[in-house]
Amino acid sequence: MAPTAERLMRSRFTAFARNDIDHLLRSWHPSTRPALLEPYAGLRWYRLDILRTERGGPFDRDGVVEFRAFHKGDRVGEQHEVSSFVREDGAWFYVAAF
Template sequence: MRAAAGAASKISGMDESQPCPCKRGEPFGACCGPALAGERSAPTAEALMRSRYTAFAVGDTDYLLRSWHPRTRPETLDLDPDQRWLFLEILRTERGGPFDDTGIVEFIAHYKADGARGSLHEVSRFTRIEGAWVYLDGIIEP
C-alpha cells in the first residue's frame, strides 16, 4: 500500500522542502522521505543505507524495522532521544546496484550525545527480499 502524498513529512515531522538528513543534496521530499513514507523502495543498497540513516536522524523506528531483514531484525527498537545525528559519510560500496541481489555499504555516521561528538563506523550488508532492499547486518569497525 502506498502512502498519501505528503505522508513523509507527517511521519517524520520534517518539511519536505528541508535538506534531507542524509546530505545527498536533495530536499527530504525528493530524497529519503518517500522511502520512509512507503511511497517507493530504495533502488540501491546505498539508497537504503541513506534512508535508514535518515530514519535514525528523524526517529522513525517503524521504517528502521520495516527495512530490516526479518531474520536479523529485533522485535523492538528504542532510539536515544538525546542523540543527534549530524552527517553521514559513505566510504565505499560493493555491488548493491539495481541489478544485484546483495550489497555492502561502508559508512561513518557522525552524532552528538551528552555534549560530545562521536561516530559509528560500520560495514553493512544488504540483500533483497521480493525485490526490495533490506538491511541484513553490519560489523562495527573500531
C-alpha cells in the same frame, strides 16, 4: 523502495536522525530484525559519509555499504560500520553489520 543498498542506507540514516523506528524495522531483514527497537534519545545524527559500496545495485541480490555516521549528544561521536544488505522481491533490506 530504495533502488540500491546505498540509497537504503541513506534512508536508514535519515530514519535514525528523525527517530523513525517504524522505517528502521520495516527496512531490516526479518532474519535479523529485533522484536523491539528503542528510540535513540539524546543523540542528534547530523552527517553520513559513504566510504565504499560493493554490489548493491538495482540488479544485484546483495550488497555492502561502509559508512561513517556522526552524532552529537553529551559529546560528539561517530559510528563506523560495514553493513550487509540483501534484495528480495525488488526490495532492499539491511541485514547486519560486520
